[in-house]
Amino acid sequence: MTRPASSDSDEEEVFHDARYPSDEEADLLNQSNTHKFEANKLFSSARYSEAVTTYDRALSFCPNYLDYEIAVLRSNIAACHLKLEDWKAAVEAATASIDRLDKALSSHLQGETASGGRASDGAVDNNKVVELLDGDGDGDGDGESEEAQLKKLQEDDKRKEDIQRIRAKALMRRARAKMQLGGWANLQGAEEDYKALLGMGNLPAQDERIVRKALRELPGLINAAREKEVADMMGKLKDLGNGILKPFGLSTDNFKFVKDEKSGGYNMSFEK
Numbered sequence: 001m002t003r004p005a006s007s008d009s010d011e012e013e014v015f016h017d018a019r020y021p022s023d024e025e026a027d028l029l030n031q032s033n034t035h036k037f038e039a040n041k042l043f044s045s046a047r048y049s050e051a052v053t054t055y056d057r058a059l060s061f062c063p064n065y066l067d068y069e070i071a072v073l074r075s076n077i078a079a080c081h082l083k084l085e086d087w088k089a090a091v092e093a094a095t096a097s098i099d100r101l102d103k104a105l106s107s108h109l110q111g112e113t114a115s116g117g118r119a120s121d122g123a124v125d126n127n128k129v130v131e132l133l134d135g136d137g138d139g140d141g142d143g144e145s146e147e148a149q150l151k152k153l154q155e156d157d158k159r160k161e162d163i164q165r166i167r168a169k170a171l172m173r174r175a176r177a178k179m180q181l182g183g184w185a186n187l188q189g190a191e192e193d194y195k196a197l198l199g200m201g202n203l204p205a206q207d208e209r210i211v212r213k214a215l216r217e218l219p220g221l222i223n224a225a226r227e228k229e230v231a232d233m234m235g236k237l238k239d240l241g242n243g244i245l246k247p248f249g250l251s252t253d254n255f256k257f258v259k260d261e262k263s264g265g266y267n268m269s270f271e272k
């Protein structure tokens with residue numbers, strides 16, 4: 001079976017909720033997984049460009065509404081781009097993964113609420129007490145058996161854990177790529193991602209050490225990048241101003257700006 005390639009474009013979002021029959025979905029997912037496993041082997045063999053191509057092929061078969069499965073593929077693609085040192089592509093792939101995980105978690109929580117499961121305000125609480133639900137609320141259980149309910153709740157919790165695990169990987173990959181890209185905005189973005197990671201509470205010890213080290217270093221890097229970009233911008237503005245003033249025999253050096261310590265503003269004076 002063949003299927004046109006899918007993407008995260010706005011046009012395809014219209015069809016996000018359109019679902020295949022269960023047998024066709026299973027067949028498409030099986031083909032997608034076959035390509036994913038092949039891509040995993042290519043990655044392990046350090047054939048990263050080929051792995052990206054094969055992950056893309058896996059995406060082309062994966063139904064567009066399977067947000068979690070797509071998020072995993074996008075996160076894996078981000079890992080390939082990191083190995084290839086294509087930092088911009090890594091940021092884009094990791095961001096696409098995180099966006100899909102947001103949808104996956106939202107759909108999962110909506111499904112819990114619609115089925116009478118545990119309510120949530122959108123935050124994942126892995127310490128929440130699991131309560132089995134009786135069919136009529138009197139303890140007789142005229143619906144699912146307690147064993148079936150428990151199994152479903154365990155599967156729900158497993159999916160939440162999986163979503164958070166992939167989110168942590170995608171955030172780590174995006175933060176690392178932004179650090180490599182550098183610049184004021186990218187470094188601020190990396191700091192935000194690392195702070196989000198630290199707040200998740202599910203990081204392995206080694207990853208947590210990396211995150212804490214980055215958060216110690218980033219404030220200084222951000223300040224340096226900001227000062228450089230502001231200086232560059234002022235230099236360009238000065239060049240522009242000199243170009244405008246030159247026909248009048250003037251330059252920006254004729255204008256002096258003195259900071260008013262009381263107001264924090266600047267006073268301008270003209271000097272020949």
